[in-house]
Amino acid sequence: MVLELIEKRFSVRKFKDKKVEDEKIKSILNAGRLAPSWMNSQPWHFIVVDNQDKKDLLKEMCIGQKHVSQASHVIIMVADSLAFNRARFGKILKEGGKDELYIDMVFKNQTLNPALLGDSTLLLRLMEQTTYALAYMTLEAQNQGLGCCVVGAMMNELTCADINFIKIIKEQFQLPEEYFITAVLTVGYIDDEIKIPRKLRKEFDEVVSLNSFGEKYN
Ligand SMILES: Cc1cc2nc3c(=O)[nH]c(=O)nc-3n(C[C@H](O)[C@H](O)[C@H](O)COP(=O)(O)O)c2cc1C
Structure with a gap:
């Protein structure tokens, strides 16, 4: 069933001029919200945009990609760079039933806490988490x-030299x-x-190995 959805999904860059119902948008958002994340850190926030001026601005941010302003809704995937700080991450671990001893250990262990390894590792982990949420959202949109179309070609703090635009x-x-x-x-009716x-x-054999890299799986 899920594989069928995956097989049928493709990136859509042209949408009907028809507004998507809130219930459907909410299902997509819930799919993202319920995605797995590093120790359940959920370092994300989703901004739903249906305002045309704001969609036009996002089109500019996405280097002029037309489907961004044409889509019924655009969901902005936002990452929280303080997600692994004591206050935020500690709260989540506590809610998950972890005791103070365990939480202290996490805040000293660089394998468990991405924030201890500097900005690049933190960024990689944040990108990793938000990607899971996005992937789940694409499948729910299909469902x-x-x-929908994931748009990564856009200007943000990492890719844009123009600090004023940011x-x-x-x-x-x-x-x-x-x-x-x-x-x-970007989300809409196809x-x-x-x-x-x-x-x-x-091909399957090009990307799959059994036990050792390059060994054919069946
Ligand atoms: C992280 C990421 C960023 C992407 N950025 C863009 C983008 O900026 N513009 C676009 O039109 N498609 C973008 N895509 C869609 C890919 O081009 C598309 O998934 C790929 O070509 C495979 O085609 P399919 O999704 O139709 O199977 C992106 C996909 C991913 C996963």
Whole structure:
């Protein structure tokens, strides 16, 4: 069933001029919210955008990609760079039933706490977590009979030299300083003219091994 959804999903970049119902958008958001994350840290926030001016601004942020302003909704995936701080991560661990001794150990152990290894490791872990949420959302969009496209080609603190543009984005979406955008997801009803593309993927044997790299699995 899930594999069927995965097989049928493709990135949609042209949408009907029809608003997606809130119930469907909420299902997609719940799929992201319920995704797995590093020690259940859930270092994400999702901003749903249906305002046309804001979608136009996001199109600019996504280097002019038309489907961003054309989509019924755009979901901004935001990562919390303080997610692994004592206050936020400690609270989650506590809620998960961990005792103070265990929590202290996590805050001293660099394998368990990405924040102890510097900004690049922290960033990698944040990208990793938000990617899970995005992947779940794409499948729920498919399940709801909608089309969507993950957009990673966009300007954020990591990819844009123009600090003023980043400031405008942060102001427009009232993003707290410690939050940054990792990707956006465009969502809408698939335009009738769209033809289902052939799935271009590497062959099974090229990407799968048994026991050792390069050893064929059956
Ligand atoms: C992290 C990530 C970033 C992506 N960024 C963009 C993007 O900026 N614009 C776009 O049109 N598609 C983007 N895509 C969609 C890919 O191009 C697409 O998934 C890939 O070509 C495979 O095609 P399919 O999704 O139709 O199977 C992105 C996908 C991922 C996973």
